[in-house]
Each structure stands twice: as structure tokens, then as C-alpha cells.
Amino acid sequence: MRKRQSIAPSGQWGSIIFRYRWAVAIAWVFFIVVLGMFAFRTPSLLQDSGFTPTGSQSERGIAFLEEKLGMSAASIDIVLQSREGKNLTVSGEQARIWEELAPLRQQPYVQDMYASMVTRNAGEDSIISYTVLLNETASEALRHFDEIKAAVPRISGTDTYISGNLAVYHDMSTAVRHDIVRAESFGIPAALLILLLLFGTLPAALLPVVIGIGSVAVTMGGLYFAAAQGAALSNFLPNMVTMLGLAVGIDYALFMVSRFREELAERPVEEALAAACRTAGRSVLYSGAAVMAGLLALCLVDLPVFRSLALGGMLVVLVSVIAASTLLPALLAILGRRIFALPVRIRRKADDGSRTGSQAWVRISEWIMARPGLIAIGVTAALLAAMLPAIHMKLGIPSAEVLPPTYGSRYGAELMKKAYDMKEANSIMIAAELNEPYEDSRSVRLVKSYMSMLEDLPGVRRVESYAGYIKDEADGVSPELRSEIAKRHAAKGNAAVIAVVPENGENAPATVKLVREIRMNPPEGMNIYVTGSPAYKLDIMDRIQNGIPYVLAIVLLLTYIILFAAFRSVLLPLKAVAMNLLSLGASFGLVTLVFQLGYGAGLLHVTYTGSVFAVLPILIFCVVFGISMDYEVMMLSRIVEAYKKERNNERSTAIGLQRTGGMITGAALILAVVAGAFMFTDNELMKALGLGLTASVLIDVTVVRILLVPSLMKLLGRANWWLPGWLSFLARKDGPDVRSEGSQP
Numbered sequence: 001m002r003k004r005q006s007i008a009p010s011g012q013w014g015s016i017i018f019r020y021r022w023a024v025a026i027a028w029v030f031f032i033v034v035l036g037m038f039a040f041r042t043p044s045l046l047q048d049s050g051f052t053p054t055g056s057q058s059e060r061g062i063a064f065l066e067e068k069l070g071m072s073a074a075s076i077d078i079v080l081q082s083r084e085g086k087n088l089t090v091s092g093e094q095a096r097i098w099e100e101l102a103p104l105r106q107q108p109y110v111q112d113m114y115a116s117m118v119t120r121n122a123g124e125d126s127i128i129s130y131t132v133l134l135n136e137t138a139s140e141a142l143r144h145f146d147e148i149k150a151a152v153p154r155i156s157g158t159d160t161y162i163s164g165n166l167a168v169y170h171d172m173s174t175a176v177r178h179d180i181v182r183a184e185s186f187g188i189p190a191a192l193l194i195l196l197l198l199f200g201t202l203p204a205a206l207l208p209v210v211i212g213i214g215s216v217a218v219t220m221g222g223l224y225f226a227a228a229q230g231a232a233l234s235n236f237l238p239n240m241v242t243m244l245g246l247a248v249g250i251d252y253a254l255f256m257v258s259r260f261r262e263e264l265a266e267r268p269v270e271e272a273l274a275a276a277c278r279t280a281g282r283s284v285l286y287s288g289a290a291v292m293a294g295l296l297a298l299c300l301v302d303l304p305v306f307r308s309l310a311l312g313g314m315l316v317v318l319v320s321v322i323a324a325s326t327l328l329p330a331l332l333a334i335l336g337r338r339i340f341a342l343p344v345r346i347r348r349k350a351d352d353g354s355r356t357g358s359q360a361w362v363r364i365s366e367w368i369m370a371r372p373g374l375i376a377i378g379v380t381a382a383l384l385a386a387m388l389p390a391i392h393m394k395l396g397i398p399s400a401e402v403l404p405p406t407y408g409s410r411y412g413a414e415l416m417k418k419a420y421d422m423k424e425a426n427s428i429m430i431a432a433e434l435n436e437p438y439e440d441s442r443s444v445r446l447v448k449s450y451m452s453m454l455e456d457l458p459g460v461r462r463v464e465s466y467a468g469y470i471k472d473e474a475d476g477v478s479p480e481l482r483s484e485i486a487k488r489h490a491a492k493g494n495a496a497v498i499a500v501v502p503e504n505g506e507n508a509p510a511t512v513k514l515v516r517e518i519r520m521n522p523p524e525g526m527n528i529y530v531t532g533s534p535a536y537k538l539d540i541m542d543r544i545q546n547g548i549p550y551v552l553a554i555v556l557l558l559t560y561i562i563l564f565a566a567f568r569s570v571l572l573p574l575k576a577v578a579m580n581l582l583s584l585g586a587s588f589g590l591v592t593l594v595f596q597l598g599y600g601a602g603l604l605h606v607t608y609t610g611s612v613f614a615v616l617p618i619l620i621f622c623v624v625f626g627i628s629m630d631y632e633v634m635m636l637s638r639i640v641e642a643y644k645k646e647r648n649n650e651r652s653t654a655i656g657l658q659r660t661g662g663m664i665t666g667a668a669l670i671l672a673v674v675a676g677a678f679m680f681t682d683n684e685l686m687k688a689l690g691l692g693l694t695a696s697v698l699i700d701v702t703v704v705r706i707l708l709v710p711s712l713m714k715l716l717g718r719a720n721w722w723l724p725g726w727l728s729f730l731a732r733k734d735g736p737d738v739r740s741e742g743s744q745p
Contacts, residue, residue, distance in 0.1 A: 013281070014274030017329040024330035028323070032214045035221025042220045043177045043238045045227040048139065049169055050234030050305030051397070056539035057519065061431040061531030068433075068495035072111055072133040074141045076148070076166050079129045079412035080158040087125040088158070094128075100155050101130065107151050111135035117488070119421040127419035129163075138166060145170040163412030168400050171407045172683065173235045179681035180242050183674075188213070190673040191250055198666040202342040203335055204257050208670075210331070211323050212249030216242055218323075219316040234308035239686045243678055243693075245316040247671040248291060248627065252284045252324035254670070255634055258663045260332050261339060269336040273329055281325055283637045286566040288321035290633065291626030293558035298622050300554060301547035303540065305615065313623065361661035365654040365710050372711035379708045380582065383699070387585030389592040395544075396507050396611030397537040402684040404605060423461065428500040428515060429532035435525060438491035439477040444470055447496060450523045454500055457517060459510040465498040466490040499532075506534040507611070512541075544614050551618055555625055566633060567640055569721055575712055576632040579704050580625055587624065587696035588617060595688055604679055606687060613685055620692035627693070628700045631668065635660045635705060639713070649720060653713040661706070668701035 017024060053059055065071040080097065082088055088097065094115065105113050116129040134141050134148075141148060145166065154160050188209060195205035219241050227233050259280035263272035295317065298310035332339065368375055400413035416422065432450075436443045447467040454463045466485045470477065477485070485491050500518070502511045515535045522528050556577055563573035591612060593599045598608035639656030646652050675697070678690030713720055 012274075013325075014277035014329060015270060017277070017326060018270045018273050018333045021330040021333035024326055025334060028214065028327040028330070032217050035224075036217035037221070038224040039217050039220035042224040042227060043173060043180070043235070045224065046173060046176070046233050046235040046237055048142070048232065048234065048304070049172065050232070050236065050308050051303060051540055053303060053536070053539040053543055056543075057529050058531040058536040058539045061429065061529030061535070064431040064433070064495070064529055065429070065489075065497060065531070068431075069489045069492050069497060070111075071489045071497075072135065074134040074136050074138045074166060075164055076132045076134070076152075076162055077116070077129050077164040077412060077416065078132060078152055079127065079161040079163050079415045080155050081161070081415055082126040082158050084157065085126045086157065088128040089120070089125045097128070097130075097155055097158075100153055103153060104132065104151055107148075109134050109136050109141070109148065114487075116420060116425075118425045121419055121421060124419040127415050129416055129420065134166075138169075141166055142169060142173075161408045161412030161415065163400065163409045163416060165399070167409035167412070168403065169235065171403055171409045175403060175407070175682040176235055176238050179239055179678065179683055179686060182681055183239075183242065183677040184246070186680075187246060187674040187677040190677075191246070191670045194666055194669050194673070195250075195254070196344050198254070198662065199257070199261070200343055201340055202344055204261065204339050205344070207257055207328060207331055207335075208250040208253035211253035211320070211328055212246040214327065215249035215316055215320040215323050216245035219245055219312070219319050222315065223312060232304050232308070233312070234305040236305060236683070236685060237308050237312045239678065239681070239683060240309050240689075241312045241316045243675055243686070243690070244313050244623065244627075245320060246674045247693075248288070248317055248630070249320040249323065250670050250674070251630055251667045252287065252320055253328050254663065254667050255280045255284060256324055256328050257332070257339070262659075264337060264339070269333065273333055276332070277325070277329055279637070279641065280634075281329075283566075283633050284321060284324050286562060287630040287633045288317050289562050290559055290629035291317045291623075293562060294555050294622040294626030297551045297554040297558070298619070300550040301618060302543045306547075306618075309619065317626075359658075361658040362654050364661075364706065365657045368707060368710045369650055369653070369714040372714040375707055376711040376715060379703055379711075383582040383586045383703065386699075387582075387589040389590075389597070390585060390588035393588065393592045393617070394596060394611040395541065395614040395617070396609065397540055397614055398607075398609060398611075398684065401607050401609055402613075404607070404682050407682070423503070423505065424499075424501045426506040426533040428502060428511075428518065428530060428534050430498040430500065430518065431529040431531060432496045432498055433527040434494045434496060437494055438466065438485075438496050439482070443494075443496075446523070446525050447498065450526070451498065453521075453523070454498070454518070457514060459503050459514040461501045461503045463498065463500050466496055502534065506537060512538055541614055544618060548618060551622065555622060559625065559629060563629070563633070567636055568723060570723060571716060571719055572636060572721075575716070575720075576629065576636070579708055579712075580628045580632070580700070582708075583628060583696050583700040583704050584621060584624055586699050587620065587692045590695045591616065591620070591688055591692045594691060595684075604687060604691070607684060613688060615685065616688045616692065619689060620696070623689070624693055624696040627671065628696065631664045631701055631705055632709075634664060634667075635709065643721070649717055650714060653710050657706070657710060664701055664705060668697050671697050 062073055066073055078101070080088060086093065088094070101113065104110060110132060112133040114131055116131055149162055152160065152162055191212075192205055192209055195208055196202070199205050220238065223233065223237065223241070256276055260272055260276040263275040267275060292314045295310050295313040298306040298313070400410040403410040405411050405414060416425070432447065434443045434446070444467050447465055451463045451465060451467065454460060469481055490497055500514070502514055504510045511534050515530060515538050519530050560573045560577055563576055564570070567573065594601055594604065595606060595608070595612050596610060601608045635656055638659045639652050642655040643649065643652040646655070672694045675690045675693040678686045679694070681687060
């Protein structure tokens with residue numbers, strides 16, 4: 001009686017869904033259709049990348065320069081390249097270009113426009129750039145960027161490119177929309193083909209695809225309303241939701257459909273559905289919790305992009321779990337034994353859902369358990385060797401490099417690097433708040449003194465400010481110089497800007513050290529905010545690196561707790577966490593080889609920059625750690641289920657591998673093709689995430705699940721099920737035997 005009561009709630013759920021199957025299915029169809037119409041509009045609302053380190057010194061410095069000096073954070077660069085190699089810097093060509101740009105200067109949203117003042121590189125006179133300052137915020141400008149772009153005239157005799165951060169953000173949003181279509185057009189048909197190979201019947205193959213697509217549609221539709229209300233959501237979010245939603249939605253449905261078909265071999269439809277909800281349904285809940293735990297940890301990094309991805313990721317996983325627990329059982333109840341209808345002649349014989357599984361998995365298990373120590377040592381050594389490149393991983397923050405050169409903003413940025421000194425263009429900007437007006441002799445002396453101190457710092461090429469143009473501070477500021485200072489937004493009232501041009505690139509360690517040193521030694525007599533591109537990227541890096549320890553601790557702790565709740569064992573969750581770390585480390589090694597060292601970069605059309613995008617390690621860790629746990633939960637659930645009956649560790653492991661080997665392999669292949677499709681998109685972040693996710697899952701499901709799990713299960717023996725005596729009250733009445741503390745496992 002106790003046993004029946006312990007499983008009643010789960011079993012009752014399947015019966016409830018069976019009873020109201022049509023109502024549940026119709027309600028879900030309504031939500032999918034209605035929210036799906038809004039889902040298509042969501043990417044166009046997401047313009048910001050989400051990398052602004054809100055509240056940081058660099059962000060406060062930008063706000064100060066905007067407010068006090070009239071500088072604009074919203075700007076574009078118009079980059080011109082002569083088709084015939086003409087010198088565009090001569091006065092005649094510049095006058096002609098300026099005249100042709102006149103219509104743009106008259107637009108109400110244009111605050112100022114001027115030829116780039118950055119020092120030119122020799123021999124590149126066929127390239128010239130004009131900076132256009134906008135009197136709007138970046139968000140406002142992005143909302144009508146197509147209008148701004150259309151207003152830029154095509155200069156005769158040149159190829160015209162629009163670059164700068166705003167143009168990059170706009171092109172990233174365009175890339176997101178194209179990437180989703182491209183990835184889905186490959187990933188969904190490939191997933192359907194794998195499902196047909198697994199199940200051999202069309203209804204069984206279609207159901208997981210329906211759940212995956214429905215989960216993405218509902219999530220994206222819901223996010224539309226959040227974005228429409230002004231929620232700060234990153235333009236990376238749609239890719240993340242699509243990739244994760246299709247992957248976990250199809251996987252969860254695959255597990256449920258597989259178990260339902262298996263139960264139908266021995267039970268009527270309603271009982272088979274109740275059994276599937278009680279077993280596979282319970283595993284889906286724990287799997288979803290593990291994935292959401294990893295995504296929740298992303299919120300610990302204080303950057304909007306991580307909070308956006310955490311929100312979208314958790315929402316799509318939650319929707320996938322709910323769909324797999326309600327919509328899918330309702331559809332299974334409606335189909336019943338027709339789940340075996342419409343066989344597709346891809347396999348020799350369609351799977352009838354029997355409990356036997358493939359004998360090949362039994363033979364593999366027996367072969368592994370005959371030599372568990374040798375296999376465990378060999379596989380662990382191979383995975384450790386694969387992660388060696390990750391030890392030398394260098395992190396960086398790219399700009400236009402997130403896009404391929406086919407986009408105008410990226411190509412324009414490359415032309416800028418070719419024609420101009422980008423160390424000067426990306427100089428360290430010091431926003432200075434003076435006690436006296438900038439033209440006061442005391443302010444001039446103070447700024448000059450500070451400039452001298454800055455010039456003596458290692459790694460400084462030169463220092464520029466309005467005070468550098470004043471020969472004798474006692475003479476004051478002439479009207480001509482005052483006009484030039486106002487034109488350059490160099491000083492106004494009690495505010496001034498000091499530019500420090502570094503000797504090295506903005507991401508170089510020497511430049512990072514220089515930013516930190518300037519911040520640690522503020523001058524007396526003025527308040528300063530150190531900003532500019534090097535400081536801005538440093539603040540982003542600091543927030544990521546400061547969040548990493550907390551993310552690691554939370555993910556590992558929550559995952560262990562969830563798996564402990566699922567299996568009531570001390571060692572099984574610990575082993576699962578350790579094996580996940582091994583497969584993750586190996587995938588990090590592969591990402592480092594491709595994105596930092598350039599191996600295979602040409603094949604994936606990846607821009608080799610000598611570093612890895614700083615957000616990738618933590619993003620891959622959180623996403624992959626949770627998803628990999630899906631397979632651990634599914635496999636160990638069947639092993640635990642078999643152990644309840646067999647009370648034999650080796651036999652239970654063989655049964656678990658036999659029952660789940662084909663299903664987990666198929667699920668991993670589906671996830672690999674869905675995530676792998678993003679390796680061939682136009683977004684470097686999603687390329688790397690797709691590569692890391694695909695590599696980690698394939699390593700996990702082949703090397704770890706097939707070889708390492710059975711060998712360690714054999715080596716640990718009854719210790720797998722050990723629970724200390726003081727925790728024995730947590731053991732399930734129908735669970736495996738628990739060993740009291742101090743007993744021999």
C-alpha cells in the first residue's frame with residue numbers, strides 16, 4: 001500500500017492528462033499560434049548587445065562626457081574607399097565629399113559631422129572616414145537605424161561603408177534573424193531524420209519536433225511583450241532561445257515518446273501514459289531543473305547580456321518541461337497505439353517499443369566491465385590531454401569581429417584599422433571634473449601637471465588635452481582657441497577630457513595595467529572617471545572574472561543537490577559532476593584551438609583574433625553543464641530503476657546502458673545537429689557556443705556515457721548507492737539499499 005501511495009501523484013498526473021487530453025492539446029495549439037505570431041517580431045526589438053557595464057567607472061565617465069561636454073555616445077563612421085585608388089585626403093576631394101554629404105548634415109538627428117581627426121597611417125590615402133555624432137541615445141538611434149543608414153549618400157567614385165558600434169549592433173540584429181532561419185532550416189530536418197532512424201514511424205518522429213518548435217514559439221512570443229515594455233534584452237537572446245529550445249524540447253520529448261512506446265508493449269494506453277509520466281516524466285523534471293540551475297548562475301555575472309541569456313534560457317527550458325509534461329502526454333493519449341502507424345522504410349524494422357533494447361549495448365557493457373580500471377584511466381587521461389590547450393586560453397572582448405567581413409560594419413572597421421592609428425582612435429579617455437572653469441589659469445596648470453605625470457607612466461605614447469594648446473596659462477584662452485576647443489568637445493565649463501594614447505593595443509596586458517594604474521592614482525584637485533574603449537572593455541572583463549567563482553560554486557552545488565534529490569546517493573552525483581567537468585574541459589580545449597590558435601578557423605569561417613570571446617567559457621559552462629546532466633539523469637534513472645529489481649550493480653548498469661544507449665545517442669546527435677547548425681551562422685559568439693556545445697555533448701555521450709560511466713559504476717560497486725547513516729532517513733522506501741555509515745560499501 002505504501003509503495004502504491006508513493007507513486008500515486010506521478011501516476012495520477014498521467015491519468016489526468018489522459019482524461020482531459022483534447023482540452024490540453026487545444027489550449028496549447030491556441031498559445032502556440034497566438035504567441036508564434038509575435039515570436040517573429042521579437043528579434044527586431046532587440047538591438048543592444050547587453051555588454052554595457054552599468055554603474056562602472058567607464059560607464060559613468062561616458063555619461064559625464066555626454067552631459068558636460070556634449071559628446072555623443074551614439075555615432076557612426078562613414079568609411080569611404082576610392083574605387084580607382086585616388087587620394088581622398090587632398091583638399092579638392094575632401095571639398096567634393098563634404099558637399100555630397102550635405103544632405104546628411106541637415107537631418108534633424110545629426111548633431112555634428114567631421115573628418116576623422118585620428119592620425120593616419122602612411123600610404124593609405126585612398127581611404128577616409130567621417131564621424132557623424134547623433135543627438136539621440138544609442139537605443140533611440142537603433143530603433144530607426146535603417147532610416148539613418150538610408151540617409152547616408154553614396155559618394156561618387158567610392159565604396160561607402162557605415163561602421164562604428166551602432167552599425168555593428170544593427171548588423172548583429174540582422175545577423176540574428178538570418179541565423180535563426182539558416183540554423184532551423186538545417187537543424188530541424190536533420191533532427192527529424194535522426195528521429196525517423198530512432199523510431200521508424202512518422203508520428204513518433206514528428207512529436208518531439210512539434211514540442212521543440214512549439215516551445216521556441218511560445219518563449220519568443222512571450223519575450224516580445226517583455227521587449228515591447230522596454231526590458232533590456234540582448235540581441236544574442238533569439239539565437240540562444242532557438243538553440244536551447246529546439247535542443248532540450250526535442251530531447252525531453254524523445255525521452256517521453258521512447259518510454260511511452262516501451263510501456264505500450266505491456267500495458268493499455270492510459271496505464272502506459274501514466275507509467276511514462278511517472279518514470280521519464282520525473283526524469284524530465286530533474287533534467288530541466290539541472291539545466292535551469294546552470295542558467296540561473298549566469299545572473300551572478302553583473303552584465304545585462306548574461307541576465308538576458310539566463311532569462312531567455314530558463315524560460316525556454318521551463319516551457320519545454322511544461323510542454324513535455326502536458327502537451328506531449330495529451331498528444332500521446334490522442335494517438336495511442338497509432339504512435340506505431342506510418343512506418344518509414346529507413347530501418348530494416350521499426351522499433352516496436354519492446355523492453356529488450358539492442359544486445360549490442362549489453363556486449364559493450366560487458367566488454368567495458370571486464371577491464372574497468374584500464375578504460376577509466378585511459379579515457380580520463382585522453383580527456384585531460386584534450387583540455388590542455390584551454391590552460392593557455394586568452395580572453396578578449398571583440399567589437400566588429402563578432403561579424404564576418406561580408407557585413408558593411410565589419411568591413412568598414414577593417415578599413416579603419418588599415419588607414420588610421422587605432423591605438424589613438426581607441427585611446428584611454430579621462431573625464432575630468434575641475435574645481436574652476438577650464439580656462440582659469442589654475443585649471444590649466446593643474447591639467448598640464450597631470451598630463452606630465454601621465455606621460456611618465458610606462459606604456460604611454462602621448463597625452464592630449466585642451467591645455468596642450470595653451471603655451472602660457474597666464475595669457476588665458478583666445479577666442480579662436482575657445483572655438484576650436486568647443487568644436488572638438490575638449491572642454492566646457494568645469495569639465496575637460498584628457499586622452500591617453502597607449503603604446504600597445506586596447507586589449508594588451510600593458511594597456512590593461514596602464515588603465516588600472518591611472519585609476520589607482522587620481523590627481524589632487526580634480527575628480528576623474530577613466531573611460532574609453534580600453535577601460536570599457538576592462539570593466540566588462542572584471543565583471544566576468546569576478547563572477548566566475550560564484551558561478552562555478554552555484555552551478556556545482558545546485559547540480560549536486562538536484563542529482564542527490566533524484567538518486568539519494570552521495571557518490572553518483574559527485575561522479576556525474578566530475579565527468580561533466582572532464583567533457584567540458586575537453587570542449588574548452590577545442591574552442592581554444594579554433595578561436596584562439598586558428599586551427600580549422602577557415603573551415604568554420606571564423607575570424608582568428610588570438611583570443612577567445614570572454615563571455616564564452618562561462619556561457620558554455622552554464623549551458624553545457626546543465627544539458628549534459630540530461631543524459632546523466634536519463635541513464636542513471638534507468639540504472640537505479642533496474643537496481644531496485646536486480647539488486648546487482650553490474651547487471652543494473654548493463655540494463656541501463658542497453659535501455660538508454662540508443663536513445664541517448666540519438667538525443668545527443670539531435671542536439672549536435674541543432675547546436676552545430678549555429679557554427680555556420682554569422683555570429684562569432686553563437687559559432688563558438690555551437691562548437692563548444694556540440695563538442696562537449698558528443699564527447700559526453702560517446703566517451704563519457706558509453707565508456708567512463710560503466711567502468712566507474714563497476715569500480716565503485718555498491719559504493720554507488722552508499723548513503724551515510726545520518727542521512728538514511730532520506731532514502732526512498734522503494735529505492736536501492738542504502739549502507740549505513742561505517743559499513744563496508
